[in-house]
Amino acid sequence: MDVLLLLVFMMVVLPSLHVVESVRTPVLENFEYCAVNCRAYSASVTDFGGVGDGTTLNTQAFRKAIEHLSQYSSNGGSQLYVPPGRWLTGSLNLTSHFTLFIHKDAVILGSQDENEWPVIDPLPSYGRGRDTQGGRFSSLIFGTHLTDVIITGDNGTLDGQGDLWWKKFHNKQLQYTRPYLIEIMYSDNVQISNLTLVNSPSWNIHPVYCSNVIVQGITILAPVTSPNTDGINPDSCTNTRIEDCYIVSGDDCVAVKSGWDEYGISYGMPTKHLVIRRLTCISPTSAVIALGSEMSGGIEDVRAEDILAINSESGVRIKTAVGRGGYVRDIYVRRMTMKTMKWVFWMTGDYGSHADNNYDPNAIPVIENINYRDMVAENVTMAARLEGISGAPFTGICISNVTIELAKKAKKVPWTCTDVSGISSGVTPEPCELLPGQAEEKFGACSFPEDNLAIEDVKVQTCTYRRNL
Numbered sequence: 001m002d003v004l005l006l007l008v009f010m011m012v013v014l015p016s017l018h019v020v021e022s023v024r025t026p027v028l029e030n031f032e033y034c035a036v037n038c039r040a041y042s043a044s045v046t047d048f049g050g051v052g053d054g055t056t057l058n059t060q061a062f063r064k065a066i067e068h069l070s071q072y073s074s075n076g077g078s079q080l081y082v083p084p085g086r087w088l089t090g091s092l093n094l095t096s097h098f099t100l101f102i103h104k105d106a107v108i109l110g111s112q113d114e115n116e117w118p119v120i121d122p123l124p125s126y127g128r129g130r131d132t133q134g135g136r137f138s139s140l141i142f143g144t145h146l147t148d149v150i151i152t153g154d155n156g157t158l159d160g161q162g163d164l165w166w167k168k169f170h171n172k173q174l175q176y177t178r179p180y181l182i183e184i185m186y187s188d189n190v191q192i193s194n195l196t197l198v199n200s201p202s203w204n205i206h207p208v209y210c211s212n213v214i215v216q217g218i219t220i221l222a223p224v225t226s227p228n229t230d231g232i233n234p235d236s237c238t239n240t241r242i243e244d245c246y247i248v249s250g251d252d253c254v255a256v257k258s259g260w261d262e263y264g265i266s267y268g269m270p271t272k273h274l275v276i277r278r279l280t281c282i283s284p285t286s287a288v289i290a291l292g293s294e295m296s297g298g299i300e301d302v303r304a305e306d307i308l309a310i311n312s313e314s315g316v317r318i319k320t321a322v323g324r325g326g327y328v329r330d331i332y333v334r335r336m337t338m339k340t341m342k343w344v345f346w347m348t349g350d351y352g353s354h355a356d357n358n359y360d361p362n363a364i365p366v367i368e369n370i371n372y373r374d375m376v377a378e379n380v381t382m383a384a385r386l387e388g389i390s391g392a393p394f395t396g397i398c399i400s401n402v403t404i405e406l407a408k409k410a411k412k413v414p415w416t417c418t419d420v421s422g423i424s425s426g427v428t429p430e431p432c433e434l435l436p437g438q439a440e441e442k443f444g445a446c447s448f449p450e451d452n453l454a455i456e457d458v459k460v461q462t463c464t465y466r467r468n469l
């Protein structure tokens with residue numbers, strides 16, 4: 001009898017005591033990480049009923065958490081921790097003075113249910129959605145009119161489960177434009193860092209109408225055949241720093257934008273003061289860095305350096321069209337290494353692709369002061385294809401100290417140029433005659449700014465996460 005009781009006690013009571021114990025004892029999570037701003041209040045998504053089992057929908061848990069934490073916006077700010085697990089959720093709307101921290105063994109999984117994605121208005125500078133007329137699905141991580149927002153981790157993951165969206169796109173089953181993984185609108189002081197983004201439904205990171213944006217330490221992975229999975233698209237933003245990113249995707253690795261045709265012209269908000277450095281890109285059907293094609297608000301003062309491109313269609317590409325208006329000027333690129341490229345340089349003045357038929361045929365984009373220097377490329381099909389606009393040539397093109405080794409199956413004519421003007425120096429193979437070679441003393445002729453942009457001087461601090469709510 002006693003033995004039986006003891007057995008029952010050991011089998012039933014002891015394990016249940018252990019369970020009760022582990023529920024009651026709070027798992028105190030303390031850790032440090034780097035960010036431009038630290039926060040006073042901390043919480044975990046599990047405090048709001050989140051379950052990271054990959055199947056429980058956490059949209060409400062996340063929304064409750066962010067709503068609760070938003071009360072600290074003007075009182076030291078707050079941070080929301082996403083612990084190890086697979087956290088299925090719909091679109092989340094962030095708040096100000098807020099950090100979302102994603103643990104390296106955590107995956108935020110985008111829901112496949114369209115009802116979990118609120119529909120928002122098209123961007124005023126685009127006039128319509130990119131996939132369809134009208135509305136757009138709000139992004140997985142979304143924020144608008146924010147001050148000081150940080151999305152970071154120690155390489156935690158956002159997984160857009162894009163497959164279903166890509167199928168809907170190909171089968172023309174989309175009612176609205178596909179969501180992005182991260183979109184932050186009308187915000188100042190934005191940090192997106194130390195994350196891995198996989199299988200986005202469409203673009204990956206889209207800061208639009210923002211200032212003071214840092215994107216750092218981001219890995220972006222999407223099948224090279226997936227539609228419009230651009231890496232990072234700074235759009236009508238001022239003061240942006242993109243660095244230490246590794247991107248493999250089905251579209252441009254970085255695409256600099258500023259609105260589309262008549263909508264972008266009337267909105268009139270350029271992308272300017274942009275630094276891109278230490279980027280590795282694999283983009284077999286697109287560009288490493290694209291400027292446009294939506295550039296109607298203007299693009300100016302872009303500084304890109306230390307770029308590695310592998311198996312990509314083009315290195316730097318300017319895309320524009322009559323009707324875009326706007327400008328692309330003061331572009332500086334140096335120290336690119338390229339392996340297996342179709343074109344090293346590509347400029348397209350007749351990209352077409354209009355928002356609608358109401359574009360102004362007199363809105364001619366101005367492309368000027370484009371500087372490319374200190375580059376090496378190997379296994380290249382064609383060195384450059386530079387096509388400006390008839391009657392409105394692209395001017396002030398400068399290419400210096402660039403060595404391009406052509407592939408065995410290269411095109412016979414390595415350079416084709418129309419409606420462009422500028423100079424070259426120390427470039428092989430010899431450029432087209434619209435870019436006449438200069439004497440050796442002009443070897444480093446193409447300029448690169450020597451000053452620092454304000455965003456380059458922003459420093460990170462060491463922050464602590466300590467659960468205290």
Ligand SMILES: *[C@@H]1O[C@H](CO)[C@@H](O)[C@H](O)[C@H]1NC(C)=O
Pocket residue numbers: 034035036191193194214216217460
């Ligand atoms: C990303 O993580 C690295 C390594 O921990 C750190 O040095 C860096 O400052 C982080 N980036 C940002 C923007 O906080």
Ligand SMILES: *[C@@H]1O[C@H](CO)[C@@H](O)[C@H](O)[C@H]1NC(C)=O
Pocket residue numbers: 093118120138142144
């Ligand atoms: C996000 O929140 C802001 C206010 O904080 C609101 O104006 C906006 O409509 C919300 N957007 C979505 C998609 O929920």
Ligand SMILES: *[C@@H]1O[C@H](CO)[C@@H](O)[C@H](O)[C@H]1NC(C)=O
Pocket residue numbers: 155195196219
């Ligand atoms: C982050 O994770 C990705 C995907 O697993 C990996 O490729 C990358 O090297 C990791 N980055 C860092 C800094 O650990």
Ligand SMILES: *[C@@H]1O[C@H](CO)[C@@H](O)[C@H](O)[C@H]1NC(C)=O
Pocket residue numbers: 335336373374375376401443444
């Ligand atoms: C030319 O470019 C190469 C490769 O980037 C670089 O190592 C070298 O210093 C450059 N030469 C000059 C004169 O700037």
Ligand SMILES: *[C@@H]1O[C@H](CO)[C@@H](O)[C@H](O)[C@H]1NC(C)=O
Pocket residue numbers: 340379381407
């Ligand atoms: C050169 O490029 C071709 C495609 O244009 C590719 O098939 C081949 O593997 C590349 N060779 C090297 C050595 O990378």
